[in-house]
Amino acid sequence: MKANLSNDRPGGLLRLQANGAILEAPIFFQEALNLHLREVASIYHLFDASEAPYLCLSRIYCHPQGAMEFHLTVRGAFGIQRGFRYWHLAQEHADPAVSTFFIVDESSSLQHQEWSNRRQRRDILNDIQTSLSMHLKNRLAAVQVLTEMVRDSPQMANEISPRLLAAVSDLNYALGRVTSTSDAWNPPRDYQDLPIRLTDLASIMASWSMERTAVVCRTHSVDRGTLIAASSVERVILPVAQNALESSPRDSTIAVDITEVREGFAHIVIEDFGEGMSDRVRSRAEDPFFTTRLGHLGLGLSQAREALRVAGGQWKIESTPNVGTRFTILLPVTTAAHLFR
Numbered sequence: 001m002k003a004n005l006s007n008d009r010p011g012g013l014l015r016l017q018a019n020g021a022i023l024e025a026p027i028f029f030q031e032a033l034n035l036h037l038r039e040v041a042s043i044y045h046l047f048d049a050s051e052a053p054y055l056c057l058s059r060i061y062c063h064p065q066g067a068m069e070f071h072l073t074v075r076g077a078f079g080i081q082r083g084f085r086y087w088h089l090a091q092e093h094a095d096p097a098v099s100t101f102f103i104v105d106e107s108s109s110l111q112h113q114e115w116s117n118r119r120q121r122r123d124i125l126n127d128i129q130t131s132l133s134m135h136l137k138n139r140l141a142a143v144q145v146l147t148e149m150v151r152d153s154p155q156m157a158n159e160i161s162p163r164l165l166a167a168v169s170d171l172n173y174a175l176g177r178v179t180s181t182s183d184a185w186n187p188p189r190d191y192q193d194l195p196i197r198l199t200d201l202a203s204i205m206a207s208w209s210m211e212r213t214a215v216v217c218r219t220h221s222v223d224r225g226t227l228i229a230a231s232s233v234e235r236v237i238l239p240v241a242q243n244a245l246e247s248s249p250r251d252s253t254i255a256v257d258i259t260e261v262r263e264g265f266a267h268i269v270i271e272d273f274g275e276g277m278s279d280r281v282r283s284r285a286e287d288p289f290f291t292t293r294l295g296h297l298g299l300g301l302s303q304a305r306e307a308l309r310v311a312g313g314q315w316k317i318e319s320t321p322n323v324g325t326r327f328t329i330l331l332p333v334t335t336a337a338h339l340f341r
Contacts, residue, residue: 011104014086018097020044028105032074032082052076057195057229058083060332061312062264068334071106083110139171195227198258198266198333204233205256208241212250215241220259225335228266232331235307239300240270240315240327247274247325265313266333271326277319285317 012026020042022035030036033046033053040046046055052075059071067087074082086103094100146164150157196204202217209215244254252273259267277285286305308315312332319325 010108011102013089014101014103016043016099016101018099023098026103026105028107029084029103032077032084032105032107034077049075053082058231059311060229060264060334062332068264068332070334073110080107081110081114082107136171136174139167139174142167143171195334196230196233197224198222198226198228198260199224201228201233201237201258201266201268202256205237205241208238208245209254210245213245213248213252213254215245215254215256217256217258220257222258222260222266223335226260226266226333227335228331228333229311231307232311232313236304236311236313236329236331237268237270239304240329243300244270244272244274244325244327247276248272249274260333261330264332264334265330268329268331269326270329271324273324276321276323276325278321282317282319 009026010028012029013024014022014026014029015024016022022040022043025035033040033055038051045051048054054075055072056075057070058073061069061071063069069085069087071085072083074084083106084103085106086101089100089102091100143164146160146167150160150164153160199219199222202219205215205217241254241256248254255269255271257267257269261267286301305315308329308331314330316328317325318328
């Protein structure tokens, strides 16, 4: 294996034999994975989590022109976060047994994004703190007013007491929601974004069923070798499914249909038969901090939409009040053979 670029250049060629043997790689790729200190027979061995540092697929992006771009991150390495993106280069008169890719060092962008995310999380937490403070102060004010009414007009105690008890109960509920979700404000864990089989997605989603609300999944024309990024399942599909479960009445079902389409996408339809949304609610459903449910922060769909955009996917939301809501999601998929081809 030889290096073809110096350290100060952010891009270069990655050339692989049909069996995955590395013929050529930029220095930044070699250094990020300590290739000068280890024996690696194949690029596929670099995805083995038992030997750090190792590679994880974090994103597949389909450009409007049809080109597929793959994003990789390096796990188990000390220092700054490392990552790459690459795409296949079609070369005329090239050896058919050799695949050539152009690979770019994304480490500086990932570091910048990490600090931007930290600032965003800090701003969100400040907003949440302010909202929670006002939320609790309003409830405490209601308890105080009702208590003063009982003090000043004892003869009204029978009338005021139920309202006072209800206000205290509401305050306890609000405090319970704060303490029970405190773990949610911890910094997010580093996602181990190993691809999963699209055929396994149905069983994964079926496991999300609740006691009185079932998630029923069907697959159509899905190849067993097709893979989908685990982050897309966790950050996009799961929030949509949770929203459907919370909107559905007891003893109902969530219908899920999963289809593989030729353009390298999975077509996933998640439909509930619950309360649905009015036009006003639908227009704001993806806005941060907008919610119609007591004790919720309204971040689920807004974060899912951002994760969908990052993954290079799309969705369509259709909803009718008292009928239900239907999410149609397109997410990029790939195969093990296509990761490096």
